Amino acid sequence: MLELFAFVGLPYMAILICIVGVVWRLRKDPYGVTSLSSQFLEGKQLRWGSLPWHFGILLIFAGHLVAFLIPGMWQSLMSVPWLLVSVEVLGIAATLLCLIGLGVLFFRRLTTGKLQKTTKLADFVVTSLLIAQVALGLMVAGGYRWGASWSTGTLTPYVWSLVTLSPDVSVVRDMPLPIQLHMTGAWLILLILPFTRLIHMVSVPIHYLFRSPQKVVWSNPRRHEQAVTARVTQESRRHFLKAAFGLGTAGVLLSVGVLDKLGRFFQMPGMHKDEEANLLETRLRRLQLTAEEKELELERMRAEEIFVARLSELNGQAGKYFIDYAMRPGLAFKGEDGWPMLLSAKCTHLGCTVGNQVDASGRILCPCHVSYFDIKTGMPNPGAPAKAPLDKIAWVVRDQNGSEVATESARGSRTGRIDVAIADTCSLYIVKSLTLEA
Amino acid sequence: MRNSPAQSVFDFITSRLPLYKLNMKDMVTEKEVPVHRMSWGYYLGGLALFFFGIQVLTGMMLLFYYEPTVSEAHESVEYITHFVTMGALIRNMHAWSASFMIFCVIAHMLTALAMKAFAKPREMTWIAGVLLVMVTFAFGFTGYLLPWNQIAVNATKVGLASIDQVGQYLPDALSHLAEEVRVTIQGAPAIGQATLSRFFALHVVILPLIVSGILGLHLLSVQLHGMSQGVEDKPKRKEKFFPFFILKDFKEWGIAFLILFVLALCLPFDSLFPYPLLEPYNALGSTPDGIKPEWYFFFVYYPMEMLPFWVIIVVMTIATLGLFAAPWIFRNSSHKTMRWIASAVAGYMIIMTLFGEQIYHAVKG
Amino acid sequence: MRQISLLLVLLTGWSAASAYPEFQRFSQEHGGQPINCAMCHASGDGPEGAGRGQIGSLTPDELNRLNAARGAFAAGVLVESPILNEFGNKIIYQIGKTRFLELRAHPEQLADAYGFASDLDVDGIPDAQEYLDGTHPLNEVHGNPWRLFLHNLAAYKLHVFMLALATAAGLWGLSHLLFGLAQRTRASAANHNSN
Structure with a gap:
């Protein structure tokens, strides 16, 4: 019964009384809707009490509101550990700020002579209630940690169930006592709001922050100049205030969204073991390829002759790539007469590697700028971007025993004879001496 | 009466670099910018500067991971793209911002031409600007090679091979000179580790140093002289440089940053190429289809494909010399003439960049 | 001799070696950009040859897996062919070898047969769509630029x-x-x- 009253009856009563009360106050005495400022009576202590209190409570309130209004997004943000820790730390700091502020205000009410006359019982009630409420909040934050995260799944649905007029106390019924008291305290504060100085919440002069300054002055030249200077100072101060606000907002947003990731750019990325192994494998393979390329280069510096292919592997349809003495790609074909034809595969236009597929008219294509080269002569087609023919490459054919059967120099002069009978057992080499001769 | 030579040198320098204006009043409080229908041109230089700043920042971040060797370069870039937190974003930003920067630099030069901003006393500013354009292209060319994938190396190969082509027009005794120049740039007869090392050094140390020098001079003289008038008639309206003009500059930077960020986040630069071109460069295999330079080289690349090479050399030489000598060649030209010239050049660049490929295929059949 | 085998590895032109060029040709024409065997195969030069991911270099264990994959005639058999990449293996799993061979005559139907549910590289573009676009189905920064942009923007x-x-x-x-x-x-x- 009690819990039904505390979690359903009291909230609805508080909301109802609050609304009715505020409307009544506004109609009865519109100019009385203030915090009954006592700044004129005492200013110094007030600053040390009021400012921390208001800064703290606004931040806390914003935190509560966010968890209530956008629980889903808030929850996902709070699943980021460092963000959750920051929010909790910020919240506790703000709570301490509130407590300090309230303490100063309470002490001030008790000790400042000028204030005693205007202080009513209601003021002490309000301040005590607020202190109790903040202290309870601190207990909750300390005792049942990570409320920024767990509240979205428990308290938020409860409050929403009240808002949607289908009260559901199942989640709050078994909550620990400090949390329940903290909630009850909130409803109580709401309840007394219309009848105390707390009413100033509905008349916060936010527009003062943004309106242009007004100053009433006597008009004479000196005063006028002073007024202008004062106005400029004030206006520029207003600009600086807005600047701080805008840049601060941008800074906070950027640091939340970007800076942490920028930091992690420099951290070692967390990789799965498999991923790491695969990456290492790829890198190793690239190193091997580089090493093998260098081996080819070394071989071309040292060896007098380099094996290209067995004659039987060659044909006239698809050339076989090899690397010539200048470390450039070459292509080997077999002509109709059974003699090998070796051409540089480096396009004489801009140095792309020519394709190895021979088309119907006996030509190979450089894909970069579409030049066709005749494989017999190496000549490009008329009008092709390439003007010069592909170089011929010197070769020697040796039989099984390694004795020389036939040669061709880079200029095309041939020696020897390739016997069809033994052709298939012969091998083709490129020759350094014949290359240099050209 | 004639001045002494020393006096006229001194006069020349003080009128070109009026350092006495280096004070709060001339540089900030009293400085004004003309407002007219070409005013938008005043913002392009600032935008280019902004993108340069992005390049410096993202470039330094990429340096933390990039490894300039033929065996590691490609893998290290892949590592940045796929594994480093925000690595893909930073890399894409660098790539996109490079394109934007080059676009702004070209547009800035053309509007400066159209506004006759090179006229006395701004000759030094103009020449420094032309040098900066060239350095920017050099940045693009050297940076393009660094990922060491098929398109990077093959496009660089094609680009460098065009140096060889100059040889055929030289007298016989000098005809090998062109090839020697190419080999010197490459560091080896074929593109390889030597080339990568050189291009890397150029891209991250030498060119930035050159830029900071020339850019300093350029910016200083722009600030000392203020904006040129830009149009024939004295503009009716002027606006304060500080805070109004500079604020618009900042706002543009903000918008540019947003666009750049969205593009870098959502549109990986790699997706603009066929994927076989992104594979590591294979020195011994055949050249894959679809090799072409970056878009900002199209205006020389496609004509080079279609016209005899000597035409390109002649036109390029004339254009380069013309750019440097513009303050003296066009000394007496009207603003209107300059606008015509600049629009013609801009029109040519736009058409070649957008439709170069189609024109090439139409011409070549 | 080592160098010789090396040459063989390095110099196999891709156009000569693709096992099922019908699909490559179709994807290339439909997507409008050149592609190579690396879309479905382990090697960009296709399965023939002695390089990594090519038939000439397989270990006995890999040969066993290759044979198992070759025998996967019906759909729904998980295969791990060493000459195919993840996408290639998934094709065999989704439609089976028999249907795959039939589709050689209609390479345009491969996308529908494979289905648009799978997205192996999680870039928001289904594998089948990447096949149609001629983009790489296993590279999350490669895809049709417009589709990739829209997906990333939403994400x-x-x-x-x-x-x-x-x-x-x-x-x-x-x-x-x-x-x-x-x-x-x-x-x-x-x-x-x-x-």
């Missing part, structure tokens, strides 16, 4: 929104900072003049 819309907010707030603040400074400098300049 990062919160980031983009927050950044836009930050930029707007920052510019607003900056403008007021400049206005404030301008007023101060103007005032101090005016004071200097009047003194």
